[in-house]
Amino acid sequence: MSRGGYPWWLEPAAAAGAFVLRLLGRTWRVDQRDDPEFVRARDSGEAFVYAFWHARLLPLAFTHRHEGIVVLVSRHRDGQLITRVIEHLGFRTARGSSTRGGEAGVREMLAAGGRGEAIAITPDGPRGPAEELKDGLVYVAQRLGRRIVPIGTSSASSWVFRSWDRFRVPRPFARVAIRHAAPLKARLEGESDEEARARVQAALDEVTREVRGRSGEGA
Template sequence: MANPANEKKLKNRLLVWLGGSIGPYFLRFFYNTNKWDIEGEDYYKDILKSGRSVIIASWHSTLLTAFMGLAKNNYHGLAGNHHPDAEIISRVGKKLGWNIVRGSSTDGGKKAYNEILEILKSQKTVFAITPDGPQGPAKIPKPGAIRAAQKTGAVIVPIAGQSTKHWSFKNWDTFYLSKPFGRISLLFGKPLIFNLEDSFEDCSAQLKSSLDQLEKEVNSRVGLVKDN
């Protein structure tokens, strides 16, 4: 008689293997066959030249566009722990040129957060974070990115991207995956500098406003009228 637990483990291993193996090829095809219109890259590049680290902040719903737009640069990103989806994300990210830190809010979160702080302090680098991830609420910043910026002196650069052709998947937010042969608009916003004495409420409001405005602008540029 089959053991359901063993069957589930086998299924998860198969999904992880398939996702980690073919995922990068699909993403490259979907995104590299689009025409990219990128604006504002100098915002974060100038910060790196000045010797400071950068936190790239994107809403979870459009993280893949930022993820693919910044691939191959040996930058850093975050994936969860002990879950098949997180393992797939980690494997795909590494194959696309990202350094992935593993951790979640329930296990390994503190260790991962401390590792993020050390990376931002010790390296002139970029760390990509979704302020409302991994499980929402949608478009409401959590403390992680803001506190990391305050503690390390890193500068937050908001980013938003959207494609003229995409699939959308509704869960706790509306997650977008670009279709091939479209046009992608990727916008970097003005840098946000948060000091230790700044209140989280004020910083959160600034970050949310910037991300929302960028999202509205890229949606307009690709003809996506409704903001999901």
């Protein structure tokens, strides 16, 4: 074990992984079609909470590299490698869970948001169930007074891992469909916690269906 309790191979493996992702990403044929309302709000300087499913994060790690986005990541040992890979790509990380009770991670995200930094959450992490939204996303966005931007990514040509989320890695020269959907309020007036969660879940499901249809995934 290396200093800090991490395996000795973690850092060289992460550096190699980031290098490979940069090379791999340059071969992808990215088809990005963003919602016009998102584009207008982004260009006007609005800060968001970005949300996307854990299995589909890798294309975004390439397209949003070196933007200084703070990402909520797992404290589990099996999340260490992907954490260090994305840090090599210019992301910052907050360690914790996407549940409202994941206090350390939520506090870090609120602090980063309070400094005006862009933040992103995989709301089904760190251990699933896959594509099932937990309550931390809505809580963080509401506390920060930010809108949520659901993001979908898809490629019909991907390696799919036997992990809890069926993590996807687009193959070389794959066509990768990406969409940033219209921003959503974290909570509507009179809406319960469960109603807010279900509304954001539906938006993430919808943007995922759109990109899957465009890429041919599952056809």
